Amino acid sequence: MLLDDRAHTLLNTLITQYIAQGQPIGSSTLAQQAGLKLSSATVRNVLVDLEHLGLVSSPHTSAGRIPTPQGYRFFVDAMMTASTFETVENESWSSQFQPDSAHRMASSAAQLLSQISQFAGIISTPKRSHMFRHIEFLLLAPQRVLVILITPEGDVQNRLLEVDRPYQTHELIEAANYLNAHCAGLDFTQIKQQLSQELSQLQQHVTLLMQRAVLHSHDNHTPQDDTLIVKGERHLLDVTEFANNMDRLRHTFxxxxxxxxxxxxxxxxxxxxxxxxxxxxxxxxxxxxGVSLITAPYTANNVVIGTLGVIGPSRMAYERVIPLVDVTAKLLSRAMGQGLLPSL
Incomplete structure (x- = not known):
């Protein structure tokens, strides 16, 4: 949608003032705040045009105007194109993301987003991979074996196996070498099929160990692995747009x-x-x-493993919240990529 400079300036001013004040903006106030030498009548005419375009609306006949969802979209898109954002201080935030378990770091990120935005912070936790990049077997006792799986994302997952017969260290090395050479990067289902087909080509006890490890890892992947963390929902109770509109608050919750x-x-x-x-x-x-969601993906070793964001009112300071979400995603990605992460 193309607007001339005058209409663009008046729309941006109206939305900026409405975000700050939370009240419909009248033509006289808008004329003064926009810094344009325009009469109130001229401003009213422009507002009528913007209303016809669906960018503003008037809650009451005699009231000023407020932005519509389409108006917010125009405002946000123009802001992101111009990259006009507030500087975000992040030096003190880095300490929030020391390498730790992926789940705890994700929870910290959601909490940080909530604390700074004073809205709700959300994050989807990393999905457990259905494949591995590297596998090792560690003998803990004659019939207890620790399986160490390193996923393509760099996550380290540990599985304890109770085996039916004692194993020697060289047998575990043989099994790990075979899996790393022939099965790394394959889905667990594919690995199970491949091991079944090659049973006759390998020593039976080695194959059974590998099948047991893969089956155990596969069975540990459940729908609950893909979880959502929400922090600071109660902040929304203090937001005027939600406190005064119970339907909106209920829909959001x-x-x-x-x-x-x-x-x-x-x-x-x-x-x-x-x-x-x-x-x-x-x-x-x-x-x-009346509800907006700002999101950004986060990564580990350049692989997207989840998404974080902020949920709040459409009347929010986008120039502050957008860079907050962006910087938090980058800091979390950096922490996720530092070394190999412990098991979730």
Missing amino acids: DLFDEKTRLLQLLERTNQAGGVQVFIGGESDMLPYD
Whole structure:
């Protein structure tokens, strides 16, 4: 949508003032705040045009205007194109993301987003990989073996096996060498099929050990591995737009409970890459008017493993929250990539 410079300036000013004040903006106030030498009548005419375009609306006949979801979208897209964001101080945040378990670091990121934005911080935790990059077997006792799986994302997952017969160290090395040479990067289901086909080519006790390890790892992958962490939902109770609109507040908390829908929404960020802004009411992805979600993917070793973000009112300071989400995703990605992470 193309607007002339005058209309663009008035729309940006209106949205900026509405975000700051939370009240409909009248034409006289807008004329003064925009810094344009325009009469109130001229400003009113421009506002009528913006209303016809669906960018602003008037809650009451005699009231000023407020932005619509389409107006917020125009405002945010223009901001992101121009990259006009506030400087985000992040030096003190780095200590929040010392290499730790992926789950604890994800929880810290959601908490940080909530504390700084004063809205709700959300994050999808890394999915457990259904394949491995490297495997090792460690003999703990004659019939107890520790399986160490390193995923393509660099996550280290440990599995304890109770085996039916005692194993020698050289047998465990033989099994690990075979799996690393022939099965690294394959899905666990493919590995199981391959081992069944090659049973006659290997020593039976080695094959049984490998099948047991793979089966145990595969069975540990459940739908609960793909979880969503939400921090600071109570902050929304203090937001005027939610406190004065119980339907909006209820819909937002319903969204937290409907994890599948929210996880699907976060998944779209993984596919698109970079910071994404979802504004409520503009599409069926986030159908609740007055709610916005800002997200960004985070990585480990340049592989996207999850998404984090902030949920708050559409009347939020986007110039502050967008870089907050972006920087947090980058700091978390850096921490996730530092060394091999312990098991979730």
